[in-house]
Amino acid sequence: xxxxxxxxxxxxxxxxxxxxxxxxxxxxxxxxxxxxxxxxxxxxxxxxxxxxxxxxxxxxxxxxxxxxxxxxxxxxxxxxxxxxxxxxxxxxxxxxxxxxxxxxxxxxxxxxxx
Amino acid sequence: xxxxxxxxxxxxxxxxxxxxxxxxxxxxxxxxxxxxxxxxxxxxxxxxxxxxxxxxxxxxxxxxxxxxxxxxxxxxxxxxxxxxxxxxxxxxxxxxxxxxxxxxxxxxxxxxxx
Numbered sequence: 001x002x003x004x005x006x007x008x009x010x011x012x013x014x015x016x017x018x019x020x021x022x023x024x025x026x027x028x029x030x031x032x033x034x035x036x037x038x039x040x041x042x043x044x045x046x047x048x049x050x051x052x053x054x055x056x057x058x059x060x061x062x063x064x065x066x067x068x069x070x071x072x073x074x075x076x077x078x079x080x081x082x083x084x085x086x087x088x089x090x091x092x093x094x095x096x097x098x099x100x101x102x103x104x105x106x107x108x109x110x111x112x113x114x
Numbered sequence: 115x116x117x118x119x120x121x122x123x124x125x126x127x128x129x130x131x132x133x134x135x136x137x138x139x140x141x142x143x144x145x146x147x148x149x150x151x152x153x154x155x156x157x158x159x160x161x162x163x164x165x166x167x168x169x170x171x172x173x174x175x176x177x178x179x180x181x182x183x184x185x186x187x188x189x190x191x192x193x194x195x196x197x198x199x200x201x202x203x204x205x206x207x208x209x210x211x212x213x214x215x216x217x218x219x220x221x222x223x224x225x226x227x228x
Contacts (some may be wrong), residue, residue, distance in 0.1 A: 048215065
């Protein structure tokens with residue numbers, strides 16, 4: 001049973017296209033996140049949702065739009081893709097209210113923009 | 115702004131020795147610190163959490179220390195094995211804000227040679 005699953009695992013596309021990455025967690029957690037890991041392996045938080053509500057938006061361009069249809073799902077849609085968007089995107093979840101709550105990560109979605 | 119530094123980008127040691135990884139932070143007063151392991155092509159996996167009022171935490175061959183005066187955490191793997199080779203990430207959070215936000219260091223790539 002995969003706790004946090006994201007699809008697709010690999011995504012290769014042209015500049016200017018629009019793409020989506022989906023994420024689902026079966027842990028019953030209240031909070032979900034999107035992180036971006038660049039070529040230098042630096043993990044940066046992008047968004048955080050708690051019970052379908054946006055609670056963190058870390059100065060990410062408007063081209064990135066997260067959507068949470070329910071607390072088990074958090075999707076990421078990216079418009080007008082740019083070369084600099086190439087990275088690995090990780091979805092994660094944690095239990096809200098649990099101080100020090102660990103993050104559970106998906107396996108990542110490697111996006112390559114040509 | 116908050117800054118987290120993991121001093122070594124890479125660390126190579128002989129099997130059986132103790133690996134020691136360092137995490138320093140500035141402009142920050144975290145209530146706790148976490149360590150994660152990341153294998154190539156995989157998402158980070160939580161290892162240990164240590165709170166600000168704890169000096170040391172152990173789990174099997176892992177030991178973490180937390181010095182809030184030095185603003186530093188040390189992560190030790192004793193009796194290291196080639197299977198311990200991975201990238202290790204430290205992460206900090208400051209609960210008490212309206213949103214839970216975990217910030218990661220850039221990681222240390224550990225290689226254990228047989």
